[in-house]
Amino acid sequence: MSDMMYFDHAATTPVHPRVIEAMTPYLTQVFGNPSSVHGAGRQARQALERARDQIAAFMDADPQSLIFTSGGTEADNMAIIGGAMAQAERGRHIITSQIEHHAVLHACEYLERNGFEVTYLPVDETGMVQLSDLKQAVREDTVLVSIMYGNNEVGTIQPIEEIGAFLRERGIIFHTDAVQAFGVLPVQVRQLPVDMLSVSAHKINGPKGVGALYLAKKIPISPIAHGGSQERKRRAGTENLAGIVGFAEATKVVAEEAEERISKYKQMRAAMLGVWQEEGIRYHVNGHPEQVLPHILNVSFLGVHTETMLMNLDLVQIAAASGSACTSGSLELSHVLQAMHLGDEIENSAIRFSFGITNTVEEARLAAHSVAKIARRLARDR
CATH class of the missing domain: 3.90.1150.10 (Aspartate Aminotransferase, domain 1)
Structure with missing residues (x-):
């Protein structure tokens, strides 16, 4: 090409040479399963947790609040479907916008087929959601709002600080799809009024097939993948160790550049x-x-x-x-x-x-x- x-x-994006270099040992030498108790497994576990610490530091997050996923789509699905299902007793109304990525829109449509009600907020001619529209849409039974950080097609940055501050007062869980903004805007979760935030490695010169969901403490979520007890029982399946190590290296390169x-x-x-x-x-x-x-x-x-x-x-x-x-x-x-x-x-x-x-x-x-x-x-x- x-x-x-x-x-x-x-x-x-193309994978950065430093990312390829960081990943290679985990494809060839350190290939143990991070859940295995023997030496090879322990070595893999250490690498996994080191990568988690690095990515968390880049996002100013608690390392335990990061759940590794197969990418942005899974992170969005986990936040929306998992977040809604965990709160179904409290209410079944969700709010999102008409310009979300299909990973969000199709997850919402799935919930609509399963007894939830979704309000799709309009945007103005610049592609921006209006806080006044959100305020009008909120109901007693609203349990989750998902508005993206920056739009992947036209680039419009949404007023997520104002939206998040309003939702905090109402005690409504707020998710933002930050896949496109991550790496080009400072995504510091302790400074942002968000409860869940999705990111992906392949948008920042990391490998495809790996992403993460930031989940704030005490935010309920129902797992959408069932199996082992990986990721503190929140996401079953053997972790993509080489991919996660590559993701961590990509965040280090971004931080420098x-x-x-x-x-x-x-x-x-x-x-x-x-x-x-x-x-x-x-x-x-x-x-x-x-x-x-x-x-x-x-x-x-x-x-x-x-x-x-x-x-x-x-x-x-x-x-x-x-x-x-x-x-x-x-x-x-x-x-x-x-x-x-x-x-x-x-x-x-x-x-x-x-x-x-x-x-x-x-x-x-x-x-x-x-x-x-x-x-x-x-x-x-x-």
Whole structure:
């Protein structure tokens, strides 16, 4: 993939060389089961707990509050289904937003089929949830609210501090899907009014197939996987030791490079927009103008259909996306853009560029010129 300009880091990221190096011994030499009592098992257990301590330190969390999962989707499902089931006696009403990742939306739909009621909050044209809408939606039987930290398609950062503070007063459990924000925003759980928070390794140059759910003390949860007593009886199954070690190393790399990365992403964003302005093509930036994740740029090239633009970009070796990677294989219109009510022209022409450690500002400029050329040609051909 060396010649490809990869601008789809919100979908997944390349594994950092330091992460591969950290993982290798746990794939070849230290391969014991962390639950085994012999020496090999104890060695594996020590590595597992060391990794837990490192990730917890990065998030400013108590290590015991982290539950390792197979990724963000499982963490979201565990929080929503496990959190709701544990409180079913208290109430069966849940609140989320219309722009959540499908890992949250489909978990909520599953609960609806099992006797729960879900309110899906609308968003404004910038993709932001309004606290006033949440206040109106809260009922006596509301037991759980799940609102994402930063949106994976348009990058809008949600007002989770205000939402969390309001829910704390009401004694309602608050979960946030921080998968896309983790590593680009400071996710410090002791400073955030959240009870549960989902993260994933492969969005921060760690391996795929590993994530974690932060679960605050005394927050009830029913396990959704049944079997052994791993993760303090909260998530059965032999831990993905090499993956967890890789996850820990990825957080260490992020901690060292975060400021530099964020400043680079902002420069890339500005460079792309600058080129399109100079070239005089018709475009519209989707998402909040200020409260936005620095590595996500969602733009509609007016008069050019999303799929047509993506195919043409692929032909010139530029990888971008139409939105969430979980749905971009299908031709469905983005549920996020639909919820923002931007109108057909904008919704049908949106492209997401997302930046990462392999990109340079010069490359962003080059890609933007290619995009402008394609947009101009396709608009002319219509």
